[in-house]
Amino acid sequence: AGELDPADLFEAYRAASAAEDLGALSWVADAAPADLAALREQPLRGLPLAVKDLFCTEGVPSQAGSKILEGYLPPYTATVVQRLQDAGSSLLSKTHQDEFAMGSSTENCAFGPTRNPWDTTRVPGGSSGGSSAAVAAGLAPWALGTDTGGSIRQPAALCGIVGLKPTYGACSRFGMIAFASSLDQAGPFARDVTDTALLYAHMHGRDPRDATSVGLPEATVLPTAQRLDGITLGVPKDVERDGIEPGVRAAFDAALQTARDLGAEIREVELPHAEYGIAAYYVLAPAEASSNLARFDGVRYGLRTEAPDLLSMYTRTRHDGFGPEVKRRILIGTYALSSGYYDAYYASAQKVRTLIRRDLDAAFADVDLIVTPTTPGVAFPLGSKTDDPLSMYLEDYFTVPFSLAGVPAISIPCGLSEGLPVGLQLAGPAFSENRILDAAFALE
Numbered sequence: 001a002g003e004l005d006p007a008d009l010f011e012a013y014r015a016a017s018a019a020e021d022l023g024a025l026s027w028v029a030d031a032a033p034a035d036l037a038a039l040r041e042q043p044l045r046g047l048p049l050a051v052k053d054l055f056c057t058e059g060v061p062s063q064a065g066s067k068i069l070e071g072y073l074p075p076y077t078a079t080v081v082q083r084l085q086d087a088g089s090s091l092l093s094k095t096h097q098d099e100f101a102m103g104s105s106t107e108n109c110a111f112g113p114t115r116n117p118w119d120t121t122r123v124p125g126g127s128s129g130g131s132s133a134a135v136a137a138g139l140a141p142w143a144l145g146t147d148t149g150g151s152i153r154q155p156a157a158l159c160g161i162v163g164l165k166p167t168y169g170a171c172s173r174f175g176m177i178a179f180a181s182s183l184d185q186a187g188p189f190a191r192d193v194t195d196t197a198l199l200y201a202h203m204h205g206r207d208p209r210d211a212t213s214v215g216l217p218e219a220t221v222l223p224t225a226q227r228l229d230g231i232t233l234g235v236p237k238d239v240e241r242d243g244i245e246p247g248v249r250a251a252f253d254a255a256l257q258t259a260r261d262l263g264a265e266i267r268e269v270e271l272p273h274a275e276y277g278i279a280a281y282y283v284l285a286p287a288e289a290s291s292n293l294a295r296f297d298g299v300r301y302g303l304r305t306e307a308p309d310l311l312s313m314y315t316r317t318r319h320d321g322f323g324p325e326v327k328r329r330i331l332i333g334t335y336a337l338s339s340g341y342y343d344a345y346y347a348s349a350q351k352v353r354t355l356i357r358r359d360l361d362a363a364f365a366d367v368d369l370i371v372t373p374t375t376p377g378v379a380f381p382l383g384s385k386t387d388d389p390l391s392m393y394l395e396d397y398f399t400v401p402f403s404l405a406g407v408p409a410i411s412i413p414c415g416l417s418e419g420l421p422v423g424l425q426l427a428g429p430a431f432s433e434n435r436i437l438d439a440a441f442a443l444e
């Protein structure tokens with residue numbers, strides 16, 4: 001009694017989604033699932049879910065933002081989506097993204113850009129910008145994204161919501177259209193930390209179909225911490241000179257003061273190699289992408305451009321099907337992996353990755369969590385960085401080191417700058433999701 005009928009709730013979100021004009025959604029269900037009444041008995045109570053386009057969903061378009069996969073209907077569902085459905089959530093919508101998750105603004109989407117609901121002249125961040133915009137605009141109570149170098153945390157920050165990148169291996173990658181397999185992780189978006197934890201609790205776990213999935217050693221518990229007594233937060237020493245906009249810096253400083261007021265101790269940590277994170281990432285991620293994207297050949301999936309012979313069919317299909325950023329990454333990645341250049345680029349980047357992981361191991365021996373602004377700035381105007389890939393890549397300056405190390409990190413809202421949301425990133429050692437969620441709950 002007094003409970004919302006999940007069918008009414010689903011229909012309300014469905015109607016809002018069908019009418020949205022942010023360019024956030026690539027597909028919307030045309031009716032509630034037939035088994036909604038049964039889902040109601042499950043822990044997630046039939047609540048609707050928005051899912052990033054790159055998760056395979058059986059019989060539902062799964063295009064990874066790419067023309068090469070336009071209209072692709074997978075014959076199976078990604079493990080994390082299936083787990084959430086088994087726990088009682090219902091698939092409401094698929095969300096737009098940067099093509100193959102390459103980008104920080106959702107402008108690299110073959111089906112048009114997504115707009116930020118706070119200011120529709122601005123980007124929602126990316127690559128999971130459709131998911132973050134959908135949650136921020138109330139088109140879904142929560143959503144799934146993926147994070148390779150920042151693609152959950154950065155759009156969460158720019159849309160004023162919560163987004164968690166799990167420990168690498170906590171969640172199965174089975175059925176996620178791959179970008180950079182040693183970095184890709186699925187994770188939740190929600191409007192607050194409790195909902196984020198609730199969705200996450202039903203996502204992780206070992207999956208025999210993903211050999212890199214290990215699950216988590218403990219169940220996710222809903223956060224309860226009111227204070228941060230006994231918690232030590234580390235602030236990277238160089239955060240001062242890392243090109244942060246003044247309004248973001250002010251919001252970050254206010255968040256540190258709140259943390260102190262709640263009993264946390266703030267300490268400086270040294271991460272001497274973190275500044276090389278972006279350079280290493282933009283060798284490693286394109287290298288892995290160039291290999292993962294070899295499967296799009298016009299034979300097995302999606303688009304095929306007819307041509308007189310097989311080789312020209314491959315090249316014409318890839319010419320027509322991939323957008324400019326994807327081509328740029330394939331070129332960089334193929335070059336970095338070529339014989340004669342491998343040691344100079346790929347092997348060096350792997351060494352930097354190890355050094356960053358060691359920096360973080362040393363830091364986490366001294367502090368419980370590391371805090372940074374999630375991004376150097378707030379949501380930027382559409383088009384303002386599209387001709388400048390390097391400035392777009394710097395969006396991930398604070399998020400990429402934790403991706404390279406495979407450790408978990410969350411972005412939570414921490415005030416406004418110029419009327420736009422600012423994100424606070426909290427990162428911890430591998431498998432410390434419960435600690436991160438608890439601290440984020442106390443701070444939100």
Ligand code: GLN
Binds near residue numbers: 101148179
């Ligand atoms: N913005 C980064 C990139 O373009 C990260 C993307 C992601 O995490 N998927 O690669």
